[in-house]
Amino acid sequence: MPPVLQGLLTIAVGVGGCIGYFYLANFIVDAVIFPAKGRNANANLRRADAVRPWLFLFPALFLLVLYTWYPVVGSFIRSLYDRAGDDFVGLSNYAAMWREGGQRAFLNNMAWVVIVPAMSTFIGLIAAQLTDKIGWGNFAKSLIFMPMAVSFVSASLIWKFVYANDPDIGIINAVRYALGADSTVDPLQIPIWNNFFLMVILIWIQTGFAMVILSAALRSVPEETVEAAIIDGANPFQIFFRIQVPQIMSTILVVWTTITVLVLKVFDIVYTMTGGNFDTEILPSFMMDFMFRDDGRATAVAFVIMVAVVPVMWWNIRQARSEKR
Amino acid sequence: MTNIAGKRAPLVWAMHVAVFLLVVIWLVPTVGLFVSSFRDRDQITVSGWWEAPFAVENSGYGRTDADAALREGDIWVIEGNILDSAGAEGQFGADADVRLVAFGTSLRRPSEFPAGEVASTEDGERFRVEADGTYRVELPEDPGDRAPRIYFTAQTPPSFTLQNYGTVLTAAGMDRAFLNTLTVAIPSTVIPILVAAYAAYAIAWMDFRFRNLILAAIVGALVVPHQLALVPLLRLHQAVGIGQSFLGIWLAHSGFGLALAIYLLRNYMAGLPRDIIESAKVDGASDFQIFRRIVLPLSFPALAAFSIFQFLWTYNDLLVAKVFLPSNETSRVMTVKIADDLLGSRGGDWGILASAAFVSIAVPLVVFFTMQKYLVRGLLAGSVK
The missing domain is CATH 1.10.3720.10 (MetI-like)
Known part of the structure; x- marks a missing residue:
């Protein structure tokens, strides 16, 4: 069966199955197991209402547990076994992957985690403030936001042109030539710096996200506070950094953590641009080096990423709880 | 909020310029890729995409056709089109609209003379190459099978294509x-x-x-x-x-x-x-x-x-x-x-x-x-x- 047909069939089965499940399950609970009639009518109504949330939740919870929470445990257990998965080896996968390049990947990843969210949020904040004030701001916003729609692979390809080791293709080398250089450089092979050139790509993608959210937050800052500051003679920079930014601090934090989590997961950019060569490996791309070759090491790297995400997860859950009060 | 900076004209200008620069920086990589995708393969590697609207200049050479040499009085004359000659073929796209801007008689000085001028060498040879590639070479003696070469600089106009x-x-x-x-x-x-x-x-x-x-x-x-x-x-x-x-x-x-x-x-x-x-x-x-x-x-x-x-x-x-x-x-x-x-x-x-x-x-x-x-x-x- 051609995949396209298979896809259509799956949509039909999936959607039809959902509708069928919810409809039938309700019908069975209401009419068969707990019918709202006879002697127990009232008790049955109550019981049916107690069961119903779980009917609604069941398919989602099942998939969520299977595809998100089971892997956390499954990966951790797998990471304690050897390559074939037969022998328990304790933490030696962690030790081995740390020795064989994991340390470099971890350090690079830490640099990504610090720099990418900081730069994206900072440029996004400035862009939000500036575009909110000018007539064609919305147009400028959608252009800065646009890279969000592009896949990481295509974004990398776009930047491969910028970084190309050829003054007739890469704009970096062209500028160097225009300034008088007479040899080309490959920005992706300059030690240490190449990591920053890769980070630029993710900053380019994520700044739009930060800008859109921060611009909404800036608009929700009460106008009286700003007006009071104007009357008191504050200059625009003071108003921005002392009045507006402190009031949107919680949103800045949300943006920051969201990008941080993303940075810990994106392997596409390093994979496409350098394949992890020239000391640019980060944990997600390092994990893919082991995928299909050594499940034990691969899951060990994945679990390290998980551990790095946990503080953000904990903070997010706390935030979600406090909102509800 | 709109009037924080609204009263200070220089600041408003600075904002417009800053946003404009930001947008340009954000767009340049994508625009480059977009332009490149429509360019002829041969041109992509010869000039940057930012030069795409301009003609591409590159140099080539061709050997004049010795078989076409005719005797006119006491000189030998070869006429033909250098772009069709052996050597020059294939250096440019077949249907490309190539124009010669300059030519020369030695490898070291491929653009010594502007197209359309007459060039004389010390040996008494006279070259005349037009912009469309047609040439007329006058030689003091029979070239035999050693016809002179013509070096030239040609411009290919920008060509955009859906071929990619x-x-x-x-x-x-x-x-x-x-x-x-x-x-x-x-x-x-x-x-x-x-x-x-x-x-x-x-x-x-x-x-x-x-x-x-x-x-x-x-x-x-x-x-x-x-x-x-x-x-x-x-x-x-x-x-x-x-x-x-x-x-x-x-x-x-x-x-x-x-x-x-x-x-x-x-x-x-x-x-x-x-x-x-x-x-x-x-x-x-x-x-x-x-x-x-x-x-x-x-x-x-x-x-x-x-x-x-x-x-x-x-x-x-x-x-x-x-x-x-x-x-x-x-x-x-x-x-x-x-x-x-x-x-x-x-x-x-x-x-x-x-x-x-x-x-x-x-x-x-x-x-x-x-x-x-x-x-x-x-x-x-x-x-x-």
């Missing part, structure tokens, strides 16, 4: 990859919606034990890295017979997308006015009816926001496709195709790479620009609250 796109879509197999990408993305977007909507309603409007715990599990699941899921779930898929297949990737994407779907929809549904739902309950509507008749239609913006997210995410994904789909030519999606195939085997073919990238970002860009409103709303619902 043609190649990408036919020979390079992007057409198949494009279909595969849509085949992956559409079911992966549709399937989780309904599942998530019911769960979101339950969490937002129904009372049951462990509700907070489940909400915490969903918020936590939002940030669990997909990397963790790869090994255990691929093994699971293989164990139950799904293996690496489209069915597997639909399930995986649906599972990965659920946390965000439930979270977005719950936030939106919880914000619906309580009165509507309670008055419906008073009128005797069951939860099932309230969900179907009231909450689901009212939640359209959130459903749209999630669909756009999930579609862009699954369409643009590389990681899940690499793991859950077989790596053969027939089931490669575009991202895998570009990253593993085109960048590897055609690493230097910039025209193909550029057009492949544009084929792959065309759909997301259309979705993005037509439905930006919903996308922004969804982002805000997911983050600002």
Whole structure:
């Protein structure tokens, strides 16, 4: 069966199955197991209402547990076994992957985690403030936001042109030539710096996200506070950094953590641009080096990423709880 | 807020300039790729895309045709077109509209004389080469089989072509990859919606034990890295017979997308006015009816926001496709195709790479620009609250 047909069939089965499940399950609970009639009518109504949330939740919870929470445990257990998965080896996968390049990947990843969210949020904040004030701001916003729609692979390809080791293709080398250089450089092979050139790509993608959210937050800052500051003679920079930014601090934090989590997961950019060569490996791309070759090491790297995400997860859950009060 | 800087003209100007610069910096990489994708392959490597509207200048040479030498009085004359001569053929595109700007008689000085002038050498040879390539060479003696060479500098006018796109879509197999990408993305977007909507309603409007715990599990699941899921779930898929297949990737994407779907929809549904739902309950509507008749239609913006997210995410994904789909030519999606195939085997073919990238970002860009409103709303619902 051609995949396209298979896809259509799956949509039909999936959607039809959902509708069928919810409809039938309700019908069975209401009419068969707990019918709202006879002697127990009232008790049955109550019981049916107690069961119903779980009917609604069941398919989602099942998939969520299977595809998100089971892997956390499954990966951790797998990471304690050897390559074939037969022998328990304790933490030696962690030790081995740390020795064989994991340390470099971890350090690079830490640099990504610090720099990418900081730069994206900072440029996004400035862009939000500036575009909110000018007539064609919305147009400028959608252009800065646009890279969000592009896949990481295509974004990398776009930047491969910028970084190309050829003054007739890469704009970096062209500028160097225009300034008088007479040899080309490959920005992706300059030690240490190449990591920053890769980070630029993710900053380019994520700044739009930060800008859109921060611009909404800036608009929700009460106008009286700003007006009071104007009357008191504050200059625009003071108003921005002392009045507006402190009031949107919680949103800045949300943006920051969201990008941080993303940075810990994106392997596409390093994979496409350098394949992890020239000391640019980060944990997600390092994990893919082991995928299909050594499940034990691969899951060990994945679990390290998980551990790095946990503080953000904990903070997010706390935030979600406090909102509800 | 509008008048913070409004009163200071220089500052307003500075803002316009700053935003303009920012937009230019943000656009330049994409524009470069876009322009390159329409350029002739030969031109991409000779001049930068920023020079695309201008003629490309390159040099070449040709050997005059000794067989065509004719005796005129006491000199020998060769006439012909240097662009058609042996050596010059193939240096330029067959139908390219090439114009000579200068010529020379030695390799060291290929543009000594402007086209149209007469050049005399110390040996008494006289050359005249026109801009269209026709030449007339006068020699004091019979050239035999050693006809002189003419070196020249030629300009090729900018040429734009759809050929790269043609190649990408036919020979390079992007057409198949494009279909595969849509085949992956559409079911992966549709399937989780309904599942998530019911769960979101339950969490937002129904009372049951462990509700907070489940909400915490969903918020936590939002940030669990997909990397963790790869090994255990691929093994699971293989164990139950799904293996690496489209069915597997639909399930995986649906599972990965659920946390965000439930979270977005719950936030939106919880914000619906309580009165509507309670008055419906008073009128005797069951939860099932309230969900179907009231909450689901009212939640359209959130459903749209999630669909756009999930579609862009699954369409643009590389990681899940690499793991859950077989790596053969027939089931490669575009991202895998570009990253593993085109960048590897055609690493230097910039025209193909550029057009492949544009084929792959065309759909997301259309979705993005037509439905930006919903996308922004969804982002805000997911983050600002």
